[in-house]
Amino acid sequence: xxxxxxxxxxxxxxxxxxxxxxxxxxxxxxxxxxxxxxxxxxxxxxxxxxxxxxxxxxxxxxxxxxxxxxxxxxxxxxxxxxxxxxxxxxxx
Amino acid sequence: xxxxxxxxxxxxxxxxxxxxxxxxxxxxxxxxxxxxxxxxxxxxxxxxxxxxxxxxxxxxxxxxxxxxxxxxxxxxxxxxxxxxxxxxxxxxxxxxxxxxxxxxxxxxxxxxxxxxxxxxxxxxxxxxxxxxxxxxxxxxxxxxxxxxxxxxxxxxxxxxxxxxxxxxxxxxxxxxxxxxxxxxxxxxxxxxxxxxxxxxxxxxxxxxxxxxxxxxxxxxxxxxxxxxxxxxxxxxxxxxxxxxxxxxxxxxxxxxxxxxxxxxxxxxxxxxxxxxxxxxxxxxxxxxxxxxxxxxxxxxxxxxxxxxxxxxxxxxxxxxxxxxxxxxxxxxxxxxxxxxxxxxxxxxxxxxxxxxxxxxxxxxxxxxxxxxxxx
Numbered sequence: 060x061x062x063x064x065x066x067x068x069x070x071x072x073x074x075x076x077x078x079x080x081x082x083x084x085x086x087x088x089x090x091x092x093x094x095x096x097x098x099x100x101x102x103x104x105x106x107x108x109x110x111x112x113x114x115x116x117x118x119x120x121x122x123x124x125x126x127x128x129x130x131x132x133x134x135x136x137x138x139x140x141x142x143x144x145x146x147x148x149x150x151x
Numbered sequence: 152x153x154x155x156x157x158x159x160x161x162x163x164x165x166x167x168x169x170x171x172x173x174x175x176x177x178x179x180x181x182x183x184x185x186x187x188x189x190x191x192x193x194x195x196x197x198x199x200x201x202x203x204x205x206x207x208x209x210x211x212x213x214x215x216x217x218x219x220x221x222x223x224x225x226x227x228x229x230x231x232x233x234x235x236x237x238x239x240x241x242x243x244x245x246x247x248x249x250x251x252x253x254x255x256x257x258x259x260x261x262x263x264x265x266x267x268x269x270x271x272x273x274x275x276x277x278x279x280x281x282x283x284x285x286x287x288x289x290x291x292x293x294x295x296x297x298x299x300x301x302x303x304x305x306x307x308x309x310x311x312x313x314x315x316x317x318x319x320x321x322x323x324x325x326x327x328x329x330x331x332x333x334x335x336x337x338x339x340x341x342x343x344x345x346x347x348x349x350x351x352x353x354x355x356x357x358x359x360x361x362x363x364x365x366x367x368x369x370x371x372x373x374x375x376x377x378x379x380x381x382x383x384x385x386x387x388x389x390x391x392x393x394x395x396x397x398x399x400x401x402x403x404x405x406x407x408x409x410x411x412x413x414x415x416x417x418x419x420x421x422x423x424x425x426x427x428x429x430x431x432x433x434x435x436x437x438x439x440x441x442x443x444x445x446x447x448x449x450x451x452x453x454x455x456x457x458x459x460x461x462x463x464x465x466x467x468x469x470x471x472x473x474x475x476x477x478x479x480x481x482x483x484x485x486x487x488x489x490x491x492x493x494x495x496x497x498x499x500x501x502x503x504x505x506x507x508x509x510x511x512x513x514x515x516x517x518x519x520x521x522x523x524x525x526x
Contacts, residue, residue, distance in 0.1 A: 062189050062373065063347055091272055093302045094412045107350070107403060110242070110292075112299040114409065115350050121402050127159060128374045128443025132196050134502075141243065141269040147276060 063114065064127065064138050065122035066090060068100050083108060083142045084126070084135065096129040108142075167379040167503035168483040170204045180206045182338060184475060186328060187345035188215030188503025189373055196510040197375045207382065210475035211505035213327045214345055216291045217244050217471060218497045218504045219428045220320055223461040225250035228289045228318045229258055231454045238264045238281060240274040241289035244455060248497045251461055255289075271296075271303035271317075278307070278315035285314045287450045289417055290321055294351040296320040297439060298412035301419035304441065304448045312376025316450040319440050322426065324348050325356050326437035331427075332364055344370035346400050354396050357458060361394040372400040419445050429463065429497065430470030469496035472505060477525065479509035486510060 066083035071092070079100075081090040092100065092113045098116060100106055105122040107114035116124070129135050168307060173180060191211045194200065200209065213219050224412040229250050232239035239255060246256045246267060259265035264284070268274045274288035295304055300317060307315050313462045324345060344357055349370045357368050367388035371381035381399045388395060398404055425458060426438030450456075463469055467484050471477040479485055479498070481497035491507050498504035502511075 090436065091270075091299070091302065092231065094298050094409060095304075096411045097409075107347075109347065110296050110299050111272050112302065113401055114347070114412070115405075116293075116297075117403060124374065126158070128193075131375075132193060132373075137243075144269050144273050145243075145267045147273050 062132070062138075063109050063125065064129065065125045065144060066106055066108050066113070066116070068102050068103055068106065071104060075134065079085050079113070081108065082104070084139050086139055086142045088142050088144065094130075111144075118137070164202075164376055164379065165381060170383055171207070171379060171386065172204050174383065174390060175204050175207055177204075177206065180208065180342050181386070181389065182208045182210055183341045183343060183382065183390070184210040184212045184339050185343040185371075186212035186214045186324065186376075187343075187348065188212075188218065188501065188505075190343060190371065191215070191505050192377065192502050192508050193373050193375070193378065195512040198512070199375060199378060200513075202379070202423070203382070205429060207330070208345075210339065211343075211472075211479075212475065213331065213431065213473055214293065214324065214348070215498070215501055215503040215505070216293060216296075216320075216322065217248050218469070219322065219327070219430065220248070220291060220497065221429045221461065222429045222457055222463060223248055223427070224320055225255075226252070226286070226455045226461060228450075229255065229263070229321075230457055230495070231287055231318060231450055232263055234267070234454060236284045238266055238284050239289060240266045240268045240277055240286055242269070242291065243267045244501050244503075245289055245291060245415070247500050249475075249494060249500075267501065271300045272306070275303050275307055275312065275315055277463045278312055282314060285316065286319050287454075288315070290317050290319050293322055293345070293348050294412075294416070295347045297323075297420070298351060298409070298415045301415040304445050305415065308445060309450055313447070316453050317441060319420070320448040320490060321420070321439040322428070323439065324352070325438055326434045328360065328430065329432050329487045330434045330437075332360070333472060334431075337474060339366065339475075340389060341366055342368040343381050343385070344368045344396075346370065346372050346377075346404065349398075349400070349404045349408070351409050351412045351478050354398050354404065354406050355408075357396045361396050362408040363378050365394040367394050367397075369397045369406055372403065373517070383435060408430030423482050427460070443450075444501045464495055467496045469498050472498055480498065482506070482525065 498506035
């Protein structure tokens with residue numbers, strides 16, 4: 060839970076500026092941007108995501124480093140399962 | 152040194168390790184506490200203890216949210232979920248944590264509607280998808296996850312969602328560090344500060360540790376090199392007789408924290424006068440509850456909660472391990488009655504718990520060495 064997953068903002072929804080489609084370890088999911096409202100990210104930016112909320116903007120290099128940390132910690136599979144939302148992400 | 156070759160920049164790692172040995176010398180023994188459970192996991196996974204000299208001892212801190220939650224709170228959350236038409240939603244980390252009558256997963260096997268969610272916003276989504284049911288989100292975590300719960304409650308209120316509530320177990324890190332420093336059986340020289348909690352609270356809240364307690368603290372990232380560099384920074388301070396707050400994880404942690412996240416927390420939560428922590432007892436002003444303005448989303452006010460204190464199984468020494476007084480393997484149950492497959496205490500459940508980390512890496516390594524044939 061302490062570990063964050065890096066993701067790249069693909070699209071910010073025009074009907075809800077606090078919500079974005081983010082590519083997280085190859086999985087696309089909706090991420091809440093509400094905690095970055097003082098320093099709003101734009102498509103193409105990298106963010107660190109905790110429990111579905113973008114918590115800080117980071118560089119592409121930091122994102123790659125964070126991914127390698129997750130890989131070394133053996134947390135990648137768990138992270139992918141998590142961001143898929145245990146099936147809930149596909150539900151409408 | 153088994154993982155050094157896998158690390159990024161192995162040369163820099165070796166050089167930093169050498170610098171640590173030089174700074175640590177041989178005369179003094181240094182006890183450093185890594186506060187965050189994520190750091191504990193990383194230390195064992197990366198085998199950092201093999202790299203560090205023997206006179207640097209890492210003490211595992213209280214920063215594992217499921218580990219510090221007393222069993223009575225798990226029972227309380229499950230008792231709410233036993234009421235008709237309630238869905239119990241929680242992070243995956245919570246699912247195998249034992250309550251008196253079993254874990255949430257065991258309750259699910261007996262018919263309770265238990266769902267794993269990745270995010271509090273997914274729990275809110277469950278409420279939208281199940282208008283005939285009430286979704287209770289079992290919220291845990293330090294300041295890393297508390298802002299997300301707060302924002303979710305704000306979203307629920309704005310949307311007028313009425314079948315959603317939060318059973319709030321959010322705790323705050325500073326009072327826990329204070330309790331550890333006040334503990335008479337604890338002697339610490341320095342702290343490795345939590346990385347992601349600090350993205351929210353920033354570095355300023357740690358200043359009293361440096362100023363009043365005269366202990367150095369370095370907020371650290373999670374990569375092996377991050378943690379080794381943090382130890383170098385701590386040793387420099389200790390040798391110079393200094394006590395400052397430093398930020399090794401500047402690329403992610405701003406000194407002032409995340410103001411939007413702090414605002415969301417202030418909007419939705421109020422401090423509890425006191426809260427019970429496993430191993431540390433009652434700590435005043437150490438936890439959050441939903442405030443009066445958002446009372447309709449507070450599961451503790453919407454439902455009757457037994458609130459019965461449950462003592463841990465007598466033989467289990469989770470409390471001593473949590474405080475850093477005992478090492479995981481010094482607990483009587485470690486590796487016999489209590490294993491990651493059959494956990495008795497929460498420290499054996501979460502990957503951030505020191506018992507699980509120790510069992511998964513150190514213990515197995517030792518077991519393998521003792522099993523290998525003598526050449």
